[in-house]
Amino acid sequence: MNNVSKSKLHGLWALTNRELKKWYKAPVVFLLTIIQPIIWMSLLGKAMNLSALIPSNIPGVDPQTVLESILGTGDYFSFMAIGMITFTTLFTTMFSGMSVVWDRRLGFLDKALSTPVSRSVIILSKVLSATLRSMFQAAIIIIVAVLLRLQTGSNFTPLNILGVFAVIFLICMGLSSLFIAINIRSTRIETPMAVMNLVNLPLMFASNALFPINFMPDWLQAIANINPLSYTTDAVRQLLIFNTDYAKLAFDFAYVGIFALILTTIGIVLSWRFLNK
Amino acid sequence: MSEDAIKTEGLTKVFNGSLVAVDHINFSVKNGEIFGFLGPNGAGKTTTINMLITILKPTEGKASILGYDIAKHNEAVRYSIGVVPQEYTADEDLTGYENILLCADLYGISREISKKRALELLELVELTAFKDKKVQNFSGGMRRRLELACGLINRPKVLFLDEPTLGLDVQTRAATWKYIKTLKKEFGMTLFMTTHYLEEADALCDRIAIIDHGKIIVVGTPAELKDSLGGDIITVAIKEDVDITGLVKKIEHVKEVKKENGSYMIKSENGEVTAPLIIEALRKKGHVVAKLSLTKPTLNEVYLQYTGRSMRDAEDSGDSIYAKRMMMARRRH
Secondary structure, three states: OEEEOOOOOOHHHHHHHHHHHHOOOOOOHHOOOOOOHHHHHHHHHHOOHHHHHHOOOOOOOOHHHHHHHHHOOOOHHHHHHHHHHHHHHHHHHHHHHHHHHHHHHHHEEEHHOOOOOOOHHHHHHHHHHHHHHHHHHHHHHHHHHHHHHOOOOOOOOOHHHHHHHHHHHHHHHHHHHHHHHHHOOOOHHHHHHHHHHHHHHHHHHOOOOOOHHHHHHHHHHHHHOOOHHHHHHHHHHHHHOOOOOOHHHHHHHHHHHHHHHHHHHHHHHHHHHHOOO | OOEEEEEEEEEEEEEEEEEEEEEEEEEEEOOOOOEEOOEEEOHHHHHHHHHOOOOOOEEEEEEOOOOOOOOOOOOHHHHHHEEEEOOOOOOOOOOHHHHHHHHHHOOEHHHHHHHHHHHHHHHHOOHHOOOOOHHHOOOOHHHHHHHHHHHHHOOOOOOEOOOOOOEEEEEEEHHHHHOOOOOHHHOOOOEEEEEEOOHHHHHHHOOEEEEEOOOOEEEHHHHHHOOOOEEEEEEEEEEEOOOHHHHHOOOOOOEEEEOOEEEEEEEEEEEEHHHHHHHHHHHHOOOOOEEEEEEEEOOOHHHHHHHHOOOOOOOOOOHHHHHHHHHHHHHHH
């Protein structure tokens, strides 16, 4: 046992990099992950221009002001572009559940389990790789959005971008832990797919990513108000396009942070108990 | 270090509260031994291996590897063992070299050492020329050799091989065994293997256990097991039409004589020694030996004797889902 690292985290980067290589070393997959958010953003953000619905010929009504009172920003595209970041995050993290099932089916998981690598490291590597992928996609969206004239908030500084990545990191940790935990024992690839289909759109629409919460029916508001995606989206908007409300931002961070902490802990604890043959 | 590389005491696995896959098995494997684990599909071979390599918790009983309890000291066990699984578990999107390095990382071996070892192992399994090719382009034999290299990266003291030559052509099988023998000699490893190729087990294993229905039926050296069948079979025919049963029975070493279709089936230990005695005895009485043949019992006979001839359609044996998994692996890309 000489020359062997005794760190409890050994193998974490090796396993994470294994997942990432499947992505960045496959040109087609890599290209699609770049193109996908761009298509969504241009479709939902530019094509469906909500401000065009507000008549501009009524005296005393300025569409810009109306929109600002509804969305918090006068520019619908900017509002939507941030929603797209959340959308992409959710989508990418969902696939982490599938990779657990693949590894179980193909025997890779069994092999890893017979080595001294820690069970939590196996789970964390999947969480981390999904997180890094999401953060990369978020960066693409921000760049494209800026090119498409994203209107930044009045007190925006480039440092806020760091804050954006911090909150995306947290939500991705939480979400991928959730989807991995759901699939930790499943041997059928249909299970994660069914889970994805079930929660994908409800989670998205029951949040402020595409539509402001205030205008939702009460029951939906109740759901949207506990949905961590709402707080993620709000945090990113506060940092990029709103006139930052620091109290709200702090609460967003706390909410998403606690969500991430709890879910990651659950994932790790489940891995001790259920990650075996 | 304890004398035994592997020791089990009443090791048992029950699935879903009722399906007894492994039923209170006791055996020990000595240090440096090649131990063969034989049995029909669904007999409990893979389940036993899975418990020994610490990926499946036993329902009952104990087992230890090099004196480390598989439940209490599973980390120490994992550091000392290597596993060559039945499936092709290498990552198809990575190259052969990357796959071995990944295995090394799982053991926390420093890059400096793992790079050197990986190249040595690739050389050993004759994959150096393909080290930077993606595994999805490898043939079955190449993938099997890569699995072997991965299983050896941590210089294991005990190597588990689950059907290491399944589905390989004759050349690759021979090569695989050559590597394994070299390694055993060089590193003094203990090998625990399952196989369906009985002639391989016969040629390679120091000792063999036959398991069926989750229970170990018999353990011994290949020679002991073959002897347990009662010895060699000598078939004799004579020109004259007289009964020689009584005469033959008196000859030394002969255990049993049966007349069948005009020939005599004679069961005897040390057939090579007995056959000349038979010829001599017959000649003395004036009989002319027309035909004589000597058959040594093979492990096939031993195996069928102990496990019966009926085929097994056991449910989810681990072996049976092998084919399905291979299909899945192919479809993934």
